Amino acid sequence: MNEPYEYMAAALYLGHPGIDAQHEILFVCYRELMHAVGGHGDGFELTDVISVIKSYVVTHFRYEEDAMQSTDYLDRDMHIAEHRRLEKGLLSLSERYENETDKNAVAIDMAGFLKEWLSHHIAVVDRLLAQHLNSLNYT
Numbered sequence: 001m002n003e004p005y006e007y008m009a010a011a012l013y014l015g016h017p018g019i020d021a022q023h024e025i026l027f028v029c030y031r032e033l034m035h036a037v038g039g040h041g042d043g044f045e046l047t048d049v050i051s052v053i054k055s056y057v058v059t060h061f062r063y064e065e066d067a068m069q070s071t072d073y074l075d076r077d078m079h080i081a082e083h084r085r086l087e088k089g090l091l092s093l094s095e096r097y098e099n100e101t102d103k104n105a106v107a108i109d110m111a112g113f114l115k116e117w118l119s120h121h122i123a124v125v126d127r128l129l130a131q132h133l134n135s136l137n138y139t
């Protein structure tokens, strides 16, 4: 029997509905990645979960970056630079996943990387963006 999904920690809800909903999806991806390790997923293969993560991260970053652009967000360059760093880290893990035989070990590294950056980036960098967007009623 599957245990219930835990999405995000309560402290990571930023009060911006669009951004919170997208972050929840990223945490669901994290959970699915962990579930798929060792072939014990709910029907999702590891390779599929990784491909969903890579593509959803791009969609989510584009949403935030469009919002920053449309509202002349002052910390935009710093925030976008962090997105690029995160994408680069994910890409290099995904290349390792392609090339290494121990897929589970790379997937576990990827899950750790994802959780670590999600937690830090949301708590610190996205929090400032959500405050800015909320102050303008930007949804």
Ligand SMILES: [Fe+2]
Pocket: 064, 079, 083, 121, 125, 126
């Ligand atoms: Fe962000």
